[in-house]
Amino acid sequence: MTETQWEKAAGNGLLNRRHLLQLGLTGLGAAGANAVFGQEAGSALQIPEWSRTPGENASAYGGASRFAGNLQRMAGTPDPIYPGGGSSRSPLQFLQGTITPNALHFERHHAGIPDIDPAGHMLVINGLVRQPLVFSYENLLKYRMVSRIYFLECSGNSGALLRGGNADGTAQSLHGLLSCAEWTGIPLSTLLDEASVLPEARWVAAVGADAASMGRSVPIEKALDDVLVALYQNGEPIRPGQGYPVRLFCPGWEGNISVKWLTQLKLMREPAQFRDETSKYTDTMPDRSSLQFTFPMGVKSLITSPSGQMNLPRPGIYQVTGVAWSGHGAIQRVEVSADGGNTWAEAEMQSEPGAKALARFTIPWEWSGGSAVLQSRATDSAGNVQPVRDEVLAARGTISFYHNNCIQSWGVDDGGAINNVYV
């Protein structure tokens, strides 16, 4: 089939999915078809060895296939003057679907991961309430719970790209402070109702039980809306790195406000003005004013494959795929460009996008062997459109690096090498 018979969805090789399905094996597939399975070209297929011998017994705790690649988070180097401070990033370029496995969910800690025995853990509600209360973990487990799928993104994610300079890296190293899970817990409103919030309470100061007693202030409207006191993640008790035994979860908002190891909720008239909502997690603008309490994470998307540091082995057809999310609602549309934003084609969503959850998109692309710039651009249900980097820089400058939701550009050179580029 010649190239002219294919329906182009946009410039530089983006294809219409329906026509691709009719092509069958072409491009990459055709080139490799005779070499796979470890069998001779043209020979009859054989029953493989593993179908001739009973396999391993059932196990107590499952692991990955030894052939599936050793998926790992990427953690920074420990800093002796910041004990326990740091992060680990999810290997986005190797994941599919929308749920991040718990062992690979990104982490950000301010004083390490506390080793909490839930029998000694307390959750206190005090301040502007009629009756201050303390809850045991055992009793929290008895409440009615709800389950919701939500993304979590550190507001410092992708920050290095705003500052510019050499930023060769992978989807993981540049954007890996992003994950998505099913969170199960008690609506915060249930516990606040039990303590009976006084009308003058406008903020809820949340504090964790880590060594930094990290705190953040949440507006009462959000606290009574969709915030969870989360106890389970993807079906199992929340892991220590995510806040065991209990964390706050503020859907769609910058990750830091979903306070882990939650031990105190104090109802207040004004924000507590914690260090991590004044000196940190605020954005200094070009005019030197600083934006504070910037909570929702902006609409954003990212091509995870092909992506930074990958190599396209040969010209042919590739499935471009990635994730999209918004703190303002559900993803409505993702467009993909292969020519640096000159032309765009709408990608297919792999599943129905949920509110404040990761959505996955995919679109076929034929790489001709020439240079290309792959980009994705998301639009959310509130009508927000992901900005290009220059728009973000014009609005925010480069003093701060939080809340960067700009379009990521992956440059493909004529040898197939892929790197971050600034377009």
Place this chain on the structure above:
Amino acid sequence: MSTSRNAVTFGRILALLLLAGWVAPVGSQETRIQLGTPISEDQLSGFDLIAAPDGSGMPPGAGTARQGREVYELNCLRCHNVNGEGVSGNTVIAGGDMRSEESPLRTVGSFWPHASTLFDFIRRAMPADMPKTLTDEEAYQVTAYVLFLNGIIGEDQSINSETLTAIAMPNGNGFVDQSHLH
């Protein structure tokens, strides 16, 4: 007996049980689980570490920079260095100017909008390798010393809950609240 007679009979029995309060009607009233244990604010005086700009949560005690110098040298010097000069970007806690030509050095003095945050953070999180080891008195003293290093107070000015919250920080008007935009 026909099936419909059975249903009617069952319905009458259920109605009687409901009237008698023996069966809870599902969905007609919410089951309220209330398992929080009442506690008094007095019981939380050593637990609630939130020291807010309005002075709430600030413990008794006071300290001066002159007193704080020694506490600082024992507990803070290793990371924050002489005169708060720091040993890396994040540990610089004095100096800086938000109006500088190049990207401004953001420190307690140049950037932090509230003096209360300094006491709050020292008490809950510092020193980073031994948090919560300072007494309230020492936390006030170190707070005073860091404010002194930034030229915000004098060396012998007493810092307590009232004097601390009365301080107008140099960048106190430098923040714009975005919380209404969610």
